[in-house]
Amino acid sequence: MSQPSIDVIAIGNAIVDVMSPCDDALIERLGLERGGMTLIDTEQAHALYDAMGPAREISGGSAANTLAGLAALGSNCAFIGQVADDQLGEVFAHDIRAGGIHFATAARAGDPPTARCLIFVTPDGQRTMNTFLGASQFLPAAALDESLIASARVLYLEGYLWDPEEPRAAMRRAIAAARNAGREVAFTLSDAFVISRHGDDFRALIDAGEIDILFANHVELAALTGEDDFDAGLAKLAPKVPVLVVTRSEQGAVAIKGGERSEVPAQPVAHVVDTTGAGDLFAAGFLHGHVRGRPVAECLTLGAIAAAEIISHYGARPEADLKELVAEKLG
């Protein structure tokens, strides 16, 4: 087996975030699920955009955000995801490539347009996401570069993309390609609503030993295991995956690897501006340490540093020099 040329290859939604600060009253008036992620159709997208204040556009997408963090930390990355042949597609493609990430999925002609996520950010920094999946849900299995997948240390998949049929088939094929090449498969559960729809698939993948590194937050852990108690959930899930990483907002994060439990507190943040991307960037920091063979405790710390940076500003792509930040914090 040749030395992997790529550290992490990811398959995910190719989304541009449309972000606007708002007050709690607007969330209530619009009947949005505060802090959650909701899929919306074209009509809802127009109605919500009309109700939204002046916004800014920043590339997003869960796995793509994770890669942006990994690349900023110095990892070699590739992304597979579907944009449309339109201006937002150009924005997404520009931003991911400008971050030094290999991205060669051809833009899709015609409707629907590139995916966007309308994100309302309340004064406490909480984000309420409304995703119009657009072109993103039409990623065909044919878009996979299986030799590239086979050449990467880790294949990283986002649970969000399990919902639409075509990308789900593509991800199953990618898992097979990675495993056949002896690579690791990392998976993030993404959101409780995805688990409510596809929990059986996820549990089957885990039971079959297809997942080497599993990322979840405490809500997703409970949803997947059916255990409301955090430690009970961990005890149920940990024996089934080689590495389990569970974040719990301001309470830090826990990882269990080979039966050994490590914990890290959240890094202090002077002012939480926008929590969009916190989990994505935690995964970035953790994976960056993991592919370098660092101890689990250090991987967790890297995750906490990257997550703290992302919640201190708008948008889920790093603004500060993450390498410098890590050098400062880890000494």
Next chain:
Amino acid sequence: MSQPSIDVIAIGNAIVDVMSPCDDALIERLGLERGGMTLIDTEQAHALYDAMGPAREISGGSAANTLAGLAALGSNCAFIGQVADDQLGEVFAHDIRAGGIHFATAARAGDPPTARCLIFVTPDGQRTMNTFLGASQFLPAAALDESLIASARVLYLEGYLWDPEEPRAAMRRAIAAARNAGREVAFTLSDAFVISRHGDDFRALIDAGEIDILFANHVELAALTGEDDFDAGLAKLAPKVPVLVVTRSEQGAVAIKGGERSEVPAQPVAHVVDTTGAGDLFAAGFLHGHVRGRPVAECLTLGAIAAAEIISHYGARPEADLKELVAEKLG
């Protein structure tokens, strides 16, 4: 004459800013004019975008930024400007309307696309702007709503838009409509390069008494008057316009009205992130006071407060609650 229903109506470029932090070495390598504004064509726009790091998109355009500030302060505003019928055009239209500004110019079908400005922001907060004018330069005189112009206290025009032929003709017609209705005409010189191309037009407008309120920075003052000395420039220009407002970055600003000179220091800013929009927001604060009949010294202070807010973050549209900020600072 009926009571004006609109405080300020502006005609300007309808631009989406594409902003990215960069180091000084990149500015040099790309041969950009640091701190300046350069017009670029399609080919240059592609080449510069390729060279740019990951970016964010925030609606811009000089006069549109000024209106966003005015509206945030509580003024009633309308905008006239040309977007294309594309995604960036939707973004621009959304953001300006979401700011509470009346905007009814129909989007233009077909090529060229909506204008964008590629802005490289160096670590000192200085912005280097490269503008692809796209649809913006095709604003037809037919797009003017002359009765709306006649109904506004102040018509505000940006010098940038004097360059392309169609909008120049539209602006001349707008000036006539405003003056016939007994309204004030405010004009910003925008940039020294515009003066180098159209200084004769501007001097002729001023000499003919068509401009009631003139905004400039110290560089533009020198370019227009041919006087390198700041006070000599002021002395030459002030007698020709009822209100002259000249900003000079961290040295604050000066206004001369009816021969009386007022000055204001720059407001303290903890960390200058991005100077894009500083002049635009200074004009917003000043005009907000002006249309309310406030003393010139207070208009200058309002300008300084709005400018200080805008340079403390990325983008030329206000993020903080300007009304609250003003209440805090003015007591």
